[in-house]
C-alpha cells in the first residue's frame with residue numbers, strides 16, 4: 001500500500017493550546033503522537049473533528065476546509081475514541097446503532113459484524129453495557145465509533161487503562177482495519193513501544209508544538225532534539 005494521497009492537511013494552526021502546527025495525514029498511514037503530559041496531543045486531535053476550533057490556520061479534509069462540512073458529517077467521517085469512552089445506559093446494540101440510526105443506516109447484521117471486528121461474541125448484542133468488563137467496554141466503544149464507518153480514526157490513549165491482553169487485542173485489530181475499513185489513523189499514546197509497533201510516522205509534541213515529525217523508526221531511534229532524547233530516556 002503506497003502512502004501518498006494526502007487526506008488531511010493542517011497549515012499554520014494556532015489555538016489557545018497549540019502553536020505553529022503543520023502536518024499532513026496520508027491514506028493508509030497510522031501517525032502516533034507522543035510527548036509529555038500537557039504537550040497538546042489531545043488538543044491537536046480535537047481540532048481535527050472540530051471539538052475545538054483554531055484561532056488561526058486551516059485544516060483541509062479531502063481538499064475541502066473542515067468548516068465547510070456539516071458538523072455531524074465531519075464527526076461521522078472523522079471518528080474519535082477516548083481513554084474511557086463512556087457508553088450510555090442500555091444494551092450493546094443500543095450503543096452500536098445510535099450513530100448509524102441518525103443517518104438511517106442501521107442494519108441488525110451490522111451489529112454482528114462489528115462485534116466480530118472487536119472479537120466479542122454476537123450474543124453480546126443484547127447484553128447491558130454495565131455487565132461488561134472495562135476491556136470489553138472499550139472494545140464496544142471502538143465498535144460504536146466504527147459503526148459510523150469513519151474514514152479517519154482519532155484515538156486518545158485508548159489502551160492506557162487496559163491489561164496486556166486487551167492491549168494486544170486492540171493493537172491487532174487497529175492494524176487490520178487500516179486501510180481496509182479506515183483510511184488513516186492518528187493516535188495519542190504514552191507508550192513508546194506502542195508508538196513503534198503501530199506508527200508509520202510519529203510526531204513528538206512539547207510545549208504546544210510538534211517538535212519532531214518523521215518516520216517512526218527515524219524519530220524514535222535517531223531523535224534530533226535534546227528534548228526528545230531526554231523524553232525517550234524518562
Ligand SMILES: Nc1ncnc2c1ncn2[C@@H]1O[C@H](COP(=O)(O)OP(=O)(O)OP(=O)(O)O)[C@@H](O)[C@H]1O
Pocket residue numbers: 017035036037038039040041042043044
Ligand atoms: N478544557 C481545557 N480548558 C483549559 N485548558 C485546557 C483544557 N484542556 C487542556 N487544557 C490545557 O491545555 C494544554 C494541553 O493539554 P492537552 O490535553 O492537549 O495535552 P496532552 O499532551 O494531551 O496531555 P496528556 O498527555 O496529559 O493528556 C495543557 O496545559 C492543559 O492543561
